[in-house]
Amino acid sequence: MKNNNRHFVRVNLLVGALLATGVAQAATVYEQDGKTVEFNVEGMAGIFSTNENYDGVDNGGNDWQEGYIKGDLVGRQATDNGTIYGGLGLIALGTGGDGDAGGYTGGDEGEVKVENAFIGWQSRTGLFDLSIGRQAFTIGDGFILAGDAISLGDMGISGVDVDRGGAYYLAGQKSFEKTAILKIDLQGPLRSDLFWLQSDNPYHQDTELAGVNLEWVDDTHGTLGLSYMSVLDVDQGAGFGLWDQRKGMDVVSLRGQGSAGVENLFLSFEYVDEQGGDTAVKNDANAWYVEGGWTFADLPWSLTLNYRHAEFSGDDSATTDNEAFDPLFFGLTRGFGTWFQGEVASNYAGPANSGNDVDRLELLLQPRDDLTLGMQYWDFGKQDDAGDMSGHEVDMYALWSINDNFVFSPLVGYYTPDGSAVKANQANNDSNLYLQAVLMYFY
Template identity: 75%
Template sequence: MNKKRMFQLNSLAGAILLAGSMQAGAAEIYNQDGKTLEFNVEGMAGIFSTDENYKGTSGGEDWQEAYLKGDLVGRSTIANGSSLYGGLGVIGLGTWGDGDAAGYTDGEERELKIENAFVGWQSSDGLLDFSFGRQQFTLGDGFLIAGDAISLGNISGVDVDRGGAYYLAGQKSFENTAILKIDPEGAFRSDLFWLQSDNPYHQDTELAGINLELVDEEKGTLGLSYMTVLDVEQNTGLSAWNQRDGMDVVSLRGQGNLGVDNLFLSFEYVDESGGDTATKIDANAWYVEAGWTFADLPWSPTLNYRHAEFSGDSNATANTNEAFDPLFFGFTRGFGTWFQGEVASNYAGPANTGNTVDRIELMVQPREDLTVGLQYWDFGKDADASDLSGTEVDLFALWSINDNWVFSPMVGVYNPDGSNVIANQGNDNTNLYLQGVLMYFY
């Protein structure tokens, strides 16, 4: 029971594992007679600078982002050893300075709001776990769902303001959920889920689905998921997801090492079809990934390669949309998953639709508290999608200062190649991108 879910990390806090440190434990407020109450704090602050922006004019941007989140989490044992649990949390966030390089924020965003508000029940044997309310949900590796993390700000002419802190993405909870986890003895487990977003970028998308997993703690996990989009608020936000309404999604994935030490393998294939609009959806995406850790060498280097493809729309099919909808993808098991390329995925594009991606990554650990990574990215276009081709190199580090603090600097060098991204950048110059993020967990 409570089978290990391979490599599932649900926030930027997950990157701490790459630095050899786990998130610090919560502060225990009360623990008596089967009742516990804990308080968690998570905060991040970042400074960002780029030589170029992606608003159609040449020039750089300098901005800052921050958020601070606090949660009360309680649990009480009741009859027959089952338990009730719940959480209530708030988040404050904002963006300062010029706003981000894509123009999704303008530096004037400030917001304080409820982030988590949920209750749940778990059976004494762990077979059933049902919860509902405002909370996060991640499906598999986060390729399709990793919380409701996109947080835009002030964009002229549209109503998409969610408080900013666009890059840090501290908000991850769906407005409302109902989640049933089924975890019997043996290799199989399952999730039934209903998710309702209040994110204007996602046009208040509502969806439901089922997830089945076969878990072998020695070899890895296979997963099969089906979901359907129940509702989308048409012509709101950026009007980017109108055709999502009624879409059916099937995902097959796997991740693990097949019982071979130092090996890492991962894949996923997603098919999207149907829809309730006049134009029907026929899209797909997939990736394959392999890595090897040279455990006997100094600094234990890990070399990883990934190839991914996300279908783009074809001009030859007037009544069919082949552009892949990336849904609620997010940051899970480290930089580049699934925001692929710090400049490309966050500002320049592409963002997991109408493109191909190749990534080579080298990770080393000079000390127990320090991890250094180098990534090379090559982006191409698919079918008749916008040409956002380019290359990027990202060098980053994760330094676990102590049990509570982590610092992560990054340098990115981005070269635009495609006609559309050159137009958005206002030139074809190499873009130097700098950032530093300080993280706190308690």
């Protein structure tokens, strides 16, 4: 991409690189005779507070803490035919206090586990890159696939085990349990991925899927992508049983993102269609968004304005099909609100990218190179016969790069429920003040 929309791109790179992948830099601990070993550490700690929660009882808000730390060793060995590489990483995570406002954690979670364990080979020319094992995988900007990031805790529901260790908001776990990924780079505008992914996440009912992704990358104008994937298996009845109808579902995605060759312009869109399935009730759902942003580069603090409209189909009770959109493995990739839309709404109150439409207006400012200020206004509506979880939210935040290793991000959110379903979950119609402060470390 050209140097278009400089501030917007810089914010996306900062938040995307740090919050999504976390690999901001790595230290070389060994290098000799074509062999290298690198070590990196990622850690986050946050404190959170709300005036209201969403357990259906009018009992005030929650105060809780989350944290995780993970370290990875990545080794590479150069050969005549390319490079052999591999990685191994552990993560320790947990939640304290009252647990989160959505009730997805209880406040006494803690766990240490393997997060990454993979091996791979990259050809000498870079044409092929094949890897297998436990690792993360993302398509596009994570609208439907951005790693296996949902991390619930002990919810205390009899007969339901969805505990993955907690740290629900920070979502440090992103790796699928088993993967086989072939990346093909023709060293021109065309590149592709062939992938097989197996989740071990009880929330996702151990979903298994496979697919192909094609991308046309133009450094001046942007990227166009087309993806197809099919859900091969689901542990039906496990967890909450939310995704029993995934099995056999076919998913097609068309997307684009870039500047169209216009400096200071940002454009992005995606359309996803979901069809079929192996259950008696077939899927017939879709979702899409359009987004545009402009950076006023000559104004003080490089003001950026961005607008996005998104729609996610809901079930139609008049048909025998399931029209409720399945958001699959969406996640954070390029900043707050992508694709957890609204810090209160998406994370705790609902909705979460199914049966709703969403409008977002965003303002970004950069008073200093190390400081970004943002404000987002959200308007949530309902689609079709989905539960009415409409509402409004305003989020204000800062991203302060303290140094090369530490980033501090305070955030204030104010959420007002409008729909009957979210009022029932909140057990009142009061507005909710939400506070959080997150310290991030990368090495």
